[in-house]
Amino acid sequence: MKSGIYIAAALTLLACMAGETRALENFGGSLRLIGSSQSSPAADLRSFDQQYQVHYSRHLLPLLLANVAVSYHDLQTFPAQGDRNWHGEFQPSADLSWTSPFFTAGANYRYRETRDLVAVNNSLNRGAGAYLRTRFTDLPQANVTFDWNRYVSHSGFMPLDSEERRLQAGLQYARRVVNLRYTYSHRDFENRVDGSRQVHQQHIVRTDYSDNFINQRLRLAGSYLFSYNLREESSSQSALPLSLIPALQGLYALDNSPGLGELDTLAALVDDNLNQVTIPPVDIGGANIYQNLGLNLGLPRPVDHLFIYTDRQSDPAVAWTVYTSDNNLDWTVHGEGVSQLYNVAAQRYEIAFAAVTARYLKVVNTGINEEPQVFVTEMQALLSSEALGTLPGESANHRATVSTSYQVNSTVRLGADAVLGSLVENSTGQERRDASVAGTATYRPTAQFSVVGRYQQGYTEYRNELVQPQMNKAASLTVLGQPLKTLELSLSGSYQETAEDQVVQQVTKSSLARASAQLLPGLSAITEAGFTRGLRPAQDQVIDTWSYRQSVEAFPYASLNLTAGYGVQWYSSNQAYSANRRDETDLRLTWRATASIHLRGHLTYAREDANDNFSQDYSLGWHLTERLSANAGARFFQTDTGYSTRSLSLQTAYLLSSRTNFSFGYSQNRIENSQVEETTTYQAGFNTSF
Structure with missing residues (x-):
C-alpha cells in the first residue's frame, strides 16, 4: 500500500529537520499503538492497532495560512484458526485559507483510502473544495462554497462508484428590524456502477421582520419563506438506484411496547449530518434494545429502504423490525420481504423491505450488540427505481x-x-x-x-x-406558584383533538401536577403525577395512562451525592383484557472519597407486568500517584427470564510525560441466555504526541 511510503517519508522529513527548532514548531502529530488478546469459547483473537498522525501549519504570508496533515490507521487481527485479517486507512489532507478584514477565502483537498483483506470492504474517497465569505459591515454578506467528492465502494445494497459536486451560494442583508436572505444550492450526483444520476437544485428566499412599539410594550414579528426544489433523476433500464425521500421530522422513543405509543421529535436524526451524534444521543450498543427510530414524511409516500447511520462500526447481528403508522400512535409491523445488512464502508444499517406507502415509519432494534456503545447519527428513507415515477x-x-x-x-x-x-x-x-x-x-x-x-x-x-383534510385543536393551561422560598408547585392540563374530513379521529386529554421542595439544607424532593386519556371514537377505543414519579436528592457532604427515585406508569384500554404497568426504582451514588478517589454507583430495578429486570453499574477512579491512575468498572444486568450479562473492566495508565503514556486494560463480558458466552480481553497501549 502506498500509504506506508507516505508515512515513512513524513517521519523521515521530521527526523532530518530535528536540528531546525524553528521549523519543528510548525509540526505536530501523534502516535498510538494498541495490542490486545481476546479469548472466548468460540475462538481466540489477537490484534494490533496502529494509528499515526502528522500535521504541519504555517503562515506563508501574513494573511495566508497553510495546513497539511497525514494520518494512517492499520488494524491487524490474528484469529486462532484461519487467516489473519487486515484493515487500513490512509488520509492525507491540505488546505489554504486567506483571512482579511473584508473577506475570508480558502481551498482544501482530501483523500481517504480504505483497504481490507475482504475486498468488498475497500473504499476510496477523494474530495476538494473552495469557499469565499465576505465580511463587510454595511453591505450584504455573501458566501460561495464548492465541494467535489469521488467515492468508490462496493458493499451494501447500494454499491457506489460515484462523483458528487455541490455548489452553494448565499446573500444576506440585515438591518435593525429586517433580515433578508437568499440561498442557491446545486447538487449533481452520479453513480457510475448503474449509470444513475441525480441533479438537485434549490432556491430559498427568506425575510424576517421584528420591531417594538409603544415603549417596548407591543412587539410585532413576521417572516416569509419560499423554497423551490427541482430534482432530475435518470438511470439505465436495468438499474435499481435508490433515491432519498426527504423527511419532515425525525422521531424517537425508548419503548418496549412498540405497537402502541407516540414518538417524540428528534430533529438531529434528519439534519443531513452523517457524522455527528444526535442530541440527545441514542445508544444502540450492548443491551440497549427497543430504541424506536422513526420518520415523519409529511404525507403518505412509498418507501422500500431505511438506512440507520452510526458513529462507529456496529454489530451486523442486531435485528431491526419495521413498523408503519398513519397517526404516530398505532403501529403495524411491516414484515414483507425484510432483509438487512451492515455496510462497513458507509457505517450504516441498510434495511430493505417490500415497498409500502406510509406517512410514519420506524424501526426497533432487538438482540445484543457486541459493541458496548454505538450512537446513531442519521436516519434516511429511500425508494428504488421501481417506483421513481411517484417521487x-x-x-x-x-x-x-x-x-x-x-x-x-x-x-x-x-x-x-x-x-x-x-x-x-x-x-x-x-x-x-x-x-x-x-x-x-x-x-x-x-x-x-x-x-x-x-x-x-x-x-x-x-x-x-x-x-382527507385534517383539523387540529389544542388548548392548554399552566399554573405556577411558589408559596414558600423552598417550595415550587405547578399544575397543567391540555386538550388535543384531531379530525379528518370533519370526523373526530383522536382526542387526548392530559394533566400533570408537580411539586419541588427544599426539605432541609442539602435535601430536596420532587413529586410528579400525571394522567392522560386518549379517545379514538371511530374505533370506540379509550386508552388511559397514569404516571407517578418521586425522587429525593441529598448532599450530606460536599463530596457525597445520593439520589433515590421511584416511578410507575400504567395504561389500560377498554379493548384490552389487562392493564400494562411498569414500575422502576433507582438509586445513584457519587462519592469523592479523597482528592484522588472517585466512586459512582447506579442501581435500577424495573418490573413490567410479570417481567423483572435488575441492573447495577459501579465505577472507581483512583489517581494513585501523579503519574499512575486506574479506573475499574462493573456492570450487571439480569432478568427473570434467565437472561443476564456481566461486564468487568480495569484500565491503568502511566504518564511518562504530559504527552506520553502507557496503558493496560482488562475486560470480561459474560452473557447467559440459552447458553453461556464469555469473552476475556487483555489490552496494552502506548500513546504520544508532539
Whole structure:
C-alpha cells in the first residue's frame, strides 16, 4: 500500500529537520499503538492497532495560512484458526485559507483510502473544495462554497462508484428590524456502477421582520419563506438506484411496547449530518434494545429502504423490525420481504423491505450488540427505481408567519400568531395547504404566581384522494406558584383533538401536577403525577395512562451525592383484557472519597407486568500517584427470564510525560441466555504526541 511510503517519508522529513527548532514548531502529530488478546469459547483473537498522525501549519504570508496533515490507521487481527485479517486507512489532507478584514477565502483537498483483506470492504474517497465569505459591515454578506467528492465502494445494497459536486451560494442583508436572505444550492450526483444520476437544485428566499412599539410594550414579528426544489433523476433500464425521500421530522422513543405509543421529535436524526451524534444521543450498543427510530414524511409516500447511520462500526447481528403508522400512535409491523445488512464502508444499517406507502415509519432494534456503545447519527428513507415515477421532481414551498404580543399592564400579557403555508409537487399533483392560528394569555400578579393559557387551531388539506383534510385543536393551561422560598408547585392540563374530513379521529386529554421542595439544607424532593386519556371514537377505543414519579436528592457532604427515585406508569384500554404497568426504582451514588478517589454507583430495578429486570453499574477512579491512575468498572444486568450479562473492566495508565503514556486494560463480558458466552480481553497501549 502506498500509504506506508507516505508515512515513512513524513517521519523521515521530521527526523532530518530535528536540528531546525524553528521549523519543528510548525509540526505536530501523534502516535498510538494498541495490542490486545481476546479469548472466548468460540475462538481466540489477537490484534494490533496502529494509528499515526502528522500535521504541519504555517503562515506563508501574513494573511495566508497553510495546513497539511497525514494520518494512517492499520488494524491487524490474528484469529486462532484461519487467516489473519487486515484493515487500513490512509488520509492525507491540505488546505489554504486567506483571512482579511473584508473577506475570508480558502481551498482544501482530501483523500481517504480504505483497504481490507475482504475486498468488498475497500473504499476510496477523494474530495476538494473552495469557499469565499465576505465580511463587510454595511453591505450584504455573501458566501460561495464548492465541494467535489469521488467515492468508490462496493458493499451494501447500494454499491457506489460515484462523483458528487455541490455548489452553494448565499446573500444576506440585515438591518435593525429586517433580515433578508437568499440561498442557491446545486447538487449533481452520479453513480457510475448503474449509470444513475441525480441533479438537485434549490432556491430559498427568506425575510424576517421584528420591531417594538409603544415603549417596548407591543412587539410585532413576521417572516416569509419560499423554497423551490427541482430534482432530475435518470438511470439505465436495468438499474435499481435508490433515491432519498426527504423527511419532515425525525422521531424517537425508548419503548418496549412498540405497537402502541407516540414518538417524540428528534430533529438531529434528519439534519443531513452523517457524522455527528444526535442530541440527545441514542445508544444502540450492548443491551440497549427497543430504541424506536422513526420518520415523519409529511404525507403518505412509498418507501422500500431505511438506512440507520452510526458513529462507529456496529454489530451486523442486531435485528431491526419495521413498523408503519398513519397517526404516530398505532403501529403495524411491516414484515414483507425484510432483509438487512451492515455496510462497513458507509457505517450504516441498510434495511430493505417490500415497498409500502406510509406517512410514519420506524424501526426497533432487538438482540445484543457486541459493541458496548454505538450512537446513531442519521436516519434516511429511500425508494428504488421501481417506483421513481411517484417521487416529486419539482416542488415549491411557501410559508408565512405573523406574531404579536402586547403587555397590557404589569400583570397581563397577550399574544397571537398565525401561520399559512403550502407545498406543491408538480410531477405527482400532490399539494398540501396548511394554516393555523393561536392565542396566548399570561397573568403574573406576583413573581411567585403565574397563569399561562394557550389555544391553537390548525387546518391541513391534501389535494390527494388518499388523504382527507385534517383539523387540529389544542388548548392548554399552566399554573405556577411558589408559596414558600423552598417550595415550587405547578399544575397543567391540555386538550388535543384531531379530525379528518370533519370526523373526530383522536382526542387526548392530559394533566400533570408537580411539586419541588427544599426539605432541609442539602435535601430536596420532587413529586410528579400525571394522567392522560386518549379517545379514538371511530374505533370506540379509550386508552388511559397514569404516571407517578418521586425522587429525593441529598448532599450530606460536599463530596457525597445520593439520589433515590421511584416511578410507575400504567395504561389500560377498554379493548384490552389487562392493564400494562411498569414500575422502576433507582438509586445513584457519587462519592469523592479523597482528592484522588472517585466512586459512582447506579442501581435500577424495573418490573413490567410479570417481567423483572435488575441492573447495577459501579465505577472507581483512583489517581494513585501523579503519574499512575486506574479506573475499574462493573456492570450487571439480569432478568427473570434467565437472561443476564456481566461486564468487568480495569484500565491503568502511566504518564511518562504530559504527552506520553502507557496503558493496560482488562475486560470480561459474560452473557447467559440459552447458553453461556464469555469473552476475556487483555489490552496494552502506548500513546504520544508532539
